[in-house]
Amino acid sequence: MVKRSQLTGLTGLAEGGGSINIQGEEQKQLDVMTNEVLKRALRFTGKLGVLASEEEDVPVDVPSRKTDVMFDETSKYVAVFDPLDGSSNVDAGIPTGTIFGIFEHEEECVVENSSDMTEDEMKCLVNTLKPGTDLIASGYCLYSSSCFFVMTIGNGVYGFTLDENIGEFVLSHPNIKIPPTSKIYSFNEANMPQWDPPMRSTVEKWRLGTGASGNQFSSRYIGSMVGDVHRTLLYGGVFGYPSDKKNKNGKLRLLYEGAPMSYLMEQAGGLSTTGTERVLEIVPEEVHQRVPIVMGSRDDVQEIIDAYKNA
Numbered sequence: 001m002v003k004r005s006q007l008t009g010l011t012g013l014a015e016g017g018g019s020i021n022i023q024g025e026e027q028k029q030l031d032v033m034t035n036e037v038l039k040r041a042l043r044f045t046g047k048l049g050v051l052a053s054e055e056e057d058v059p060v061d062v063p064s065r066k067t068d069v070m071f072d073e074t075s076k077y078v079a080v081f082d083p084l085d086g087s088s089n090v091d092a093g094i095p096t097g098t099i100f101g102i103f104e105h106e107e108e109c110v111v112e113n114s115s116d117m118t119e120d121e122m123k124c125l126v127n128t129l130k131p132g133t134d135l136i137a138s139g140y141c142l143y144s145s146s147c148f149f150v151m152t153i154g155n156g157v158y159g160f161t162l163d164e165n166i167g168e169f170v171l172s173h174p175n176i177k178i179p180p181t182s183k184i185y186s187f188n189e190a191n192m193p194q195w196d197p198p199m200r201s202t203v204e205k206w207r208l209g210t211g212a213s214g215n216q217f218s219s220r221y222i223g224s225m226v227g228d229v230h231r232t233l234l235y236g237g238v239f240g241y242p243s244d245k246k247n248k249n250g251k252l253r254l255l256y257e258g259a260p261m262s263y264l265m266e267q268a269g270g271l272s273t274t275g276t277e278r279v280l281e282i283v284p285e286e287v288h289q290r291v292p293i294v295m296g297s298r299d300d301v302q303e304i305i306d307a308y309k310n311a
């Protein structure tokens, strides 16, 4: 859909700009459609109890299809996802992606109709949301020069590339390990004056080559988390959206951006922190809660953690 969007009229805002998600963001046509496609595909597996998405106001109960012979699996899993990450970039042909995480589903909530939930039903669904340490799988698809699928089930990170000639994802990046030190940082530097002092001073050192590694850093920032994280995993580097004076919790969402990507990052040998806390250990209180993030090469992220500790 992304690849053909310039030709199929799927560029631009949904409902001429009238479609706003719960977080107050204008939805693009592709935000809405990719969400629907993912929801249907996940429902069809018959394995899901609950799903939560950037483009859904509240978690969605996935009705059990146990009566249908095709759907005899129990609804064992919770899926959280960002259907189209980086969608502000999509009409300019800049890489975008899909991020997902999978949890095991323990709580049984009986919800008749997701659009008309009682407070108790809603509480039950929100209770199904767990910290990143409980993820059993996470990953992303990157829609770029190739279509990549990168995932972990808790034993390393595996990258596949779509071979369009055969219609299959081929294992192209077995056991991805992020280099432990790096020379690349990836932040929206326009926010730098508002960052916490330890964050600012460390990045200033990296610019001058006076940080712990002595490396003189370069800057790379796409503004699509999936693209920036993919490069960071392969080349090494530090990607983040740190806390700033205006946005204490940064911008990225814990459940379907921060936690799944942090799980991948740790599985690849990297680190992911808010500056003071391991992102994977944060217990979500709300579906769309934001979290400050600094993730990437182990030694460089450790330098940020140390700077916060010493401050």
Ligand code: AHG
Residues within 6 Å of the ligand: 054, 082, 084, 085, 086, 087, 088, 188, 223, 224, 225, 226, 241, 251
């Ligand atoms: P989304 O398109 O799903 O709303 O997420 C965009 C995110 C992320 O992909 C990126 O890292 C960040 O927003 C960019 O934000 P700025 O434009 O503030 O740099």
Ligand code: MN
Residues within 6 Å of the ligand: 082, 084, 085, 086, 225, 257
């Ligand atoms: Mn996103």
Ligand code: MN
Residues within 6 Å of the ligand: 031, 054, 082, 083, 084, 085, 086, 087
């Ligand atoms: Mn999105």
